[in-house]
Amino acid sequence: MRMNVEPIPTVSDRINEIRQLTARIVNDEILPNENMLWGWRSGQHFTEADREESRHLREHIKGRVRQAGLWAPHLPTEYGGAGLDFLEHAYMNEVLAYAVGAASLFGVVAPNSGNQSILVKYGTEEQKQKWLIPSIEGKLESGFSMTEPDAAGSDPRSLQTTARRDGDEWVINGHKWFTSNGKRADFFIVMCRTEEGDGAGDRNSRMTQIIVPRDTPGVNIVRGIKVWGQDSDHCEIIYDDVRVPTENQLGSRGSGHQAAQDRLGAGRVYHCMNSIGQMCRAFDLMVERSMSREVHGGLLETKQFIQGFIADSYIDIQAARLMTIHCAEVMAASSDARTDISAIKVFVPAAYHRVVDRAIQVWGGAGVSDDLPLAAMYQGARTLRLADGPDEVHKILIAKNILARYHDGVGWDFGN
Numbered sequence: 001m002r003m004n005v006e007p008i009p010t011v012s013d014r015i016n017e018i019r020q021l022t023a024r025i026v027n028d029e030i031l032p033n034e035n036m037l038w039g040w041r042s043g044q045h046f047t048e049a050d051r052e053e054s055r056h057l058r059e060h061i062k063g064r065v066r067q068a069g070l071w072a073p074h075l076p077t078e079y080g081g082a083g084l085d086f087l088e089h090a091y092m093n094e095v096l097a098y099a100v101g102a103a104s105l106f107g108v109v110a111p112n113s114g115n116q117s118i119l120v121k122y123g124t125e126e127q128k129q130k131w132l133i134p135s136i137e138g139k140l141e142s143g144f145s146m147t148e149p150d151a152a153g154s155d156p157r158s159l160q161t162t163a164r165r166d167g168d169e170w171v172i173n174g175h176k177w178f179t180s181n182g183k184r185a186d187f188f189i190v191m192c193r194t195e196e197g198d199g200a201g202d203r204n205s206r207m208t209q210i211i212v213p214r215d216t217p218g219v220n221i222v223r224g225i226k227v228w229g230q231d232s233d234h235c236e237i238i239y240d241d242v243r244v245p246t247e248n249q250l251g252s253r254g255s256g257h258q259a260a261q262d263r264l265g266a267g268r269v270y271h272c273m274n275s276i277g278q279m280c281r282a283f284d285l286m287v288e289r290s291m292s293r294e295v296h297g298g299l300l301e302t303k304q305f306i307q308g309f310i311a312d313s314y315i316d317i318q319a320a321r322l323m324t325i326h327c328a329e330v331m332a333a334s335s336d337a338r339t340d341i342s343a344i345k346v347f348v349p350a351a352y353h354r355v356v357d358r359a360i361q362v363w364g365g366a367g368v369s370d371d372l373p374l375a376a377m378y379q380g381a382r383t384l385r386l387a388d389g390p391d392e393v394h395k396i397l398i399a400k401n402i403l404a405r406y407h408d409g410v411g412w413d414f415g416n
């Protein structure tokens, strides 16, 4: 089914134009070709000719995206991106996420896209020339290496990887895991606790991100960690006396934590809009199936259990969408959105999880097969509840911000 994208009366003409342009590519070029585009990934039999056709199709669609001025929505025009503002990008994500894998055809693929945004903001001119431009041109791949097996990722200030200054070099020692894109990456942005030659790193203020080329001696890719029973490119990496020049430091010393927050703040809104686009796809699949599948003498749509699924999913999507758009608007107005960001980070993945769960149930066995995108969505939704800050950490933050207001003698104003 095509995604139904009508103009929204309350947003700018430009946002509506971006939604329409994106929907045209998603509906006309990607959805009818999903099997040819991605079938080789799910182990379908693909001949060399099929693979060639698939490559050709991907290049054709990327060409259409460029023509529409939508390539790399996360980047400014001076770096070859679409130059969208924050809200335009958020609204675009909702539409493009409807189609499996569409983001890569629009030139925005994690973790490269997050690293590119950080390099745009924190990189020196030399770093931009060396790492950012080739990454945008697709000549270099990258990874973001923060989480560690021996320290809680949900408490980033507890990270143990150190960078010790030795003359003109940083010497990095540490053990990371879940570094996505680890096998393909040509360089990593590594979160380190920076130390002077003789002192221990301070817990709060010395986190610094450092660029480490993959081929530097001491970078040991231990393995790709199997995730959900499948081989993956989320890698365990040991950094053993890795020496890089001090000019590979990204931003000022101690800016690593802030840079990670910058990456995650806007990223959480984009991820939630992606989740909403995928919820819409799961919803369409569920409703369509209920209208055609006959069980026990009637169509599924006539059974009240299934009507309940449809109604509950509608409520979940509306609530998730309005909450995310509200949060995006608060951020776009440069107001303090920390409570709202945490709220969507908890609510939206859980709603996504519920909607996909119901769609799977309606589809029966086919729901958990790779013939439909639902099984992959289900795994993605579950993973989102712990990645980028697990639910519990965000709930603690929400409660802390609310209680602080009440301790100041002011209630919470839900209207603002």
Ligand SMILES: Cc1cc2nc3c(=O)[nH]c(=O)nc-3n(C[C@H](O)[C@H](O)[C@H](O)COP(=O)(O)OP(=O)(O)OC[C@H]3O[C@@H](n4cnc5c(N)ncnc54)[C@H](O)[C@@H]3O)c2cc1C
Pocket: 111, 144, 145, 146, 147, 148, 151, 152, 153, 154, 155, 177, 178, 179, 180, 181, 227, 234, 383, 386, 387, 388, 389, 390, 391, 392, 393, 396
């Ligand atoms: C598919 C995938 C890709 C990833 N890609 C990357 C990547 O590219 N780069 C990278 O650096 N990392 C990556 N990660 C890691 C991810 O960001 C971390 O897994 C996440 O931040 C949680 O950290 P942790 O695994 O160390 O869990 P922990 O911090 O050990 O937390 C475990 C659990 O403890 C509970 N908890 C934590 N704090 C509290 C509290 N205060 N109160 C009550 N309960 C609490 C929560 O339930 C939490 O889920 C990826 C992970 C996955 C699964």
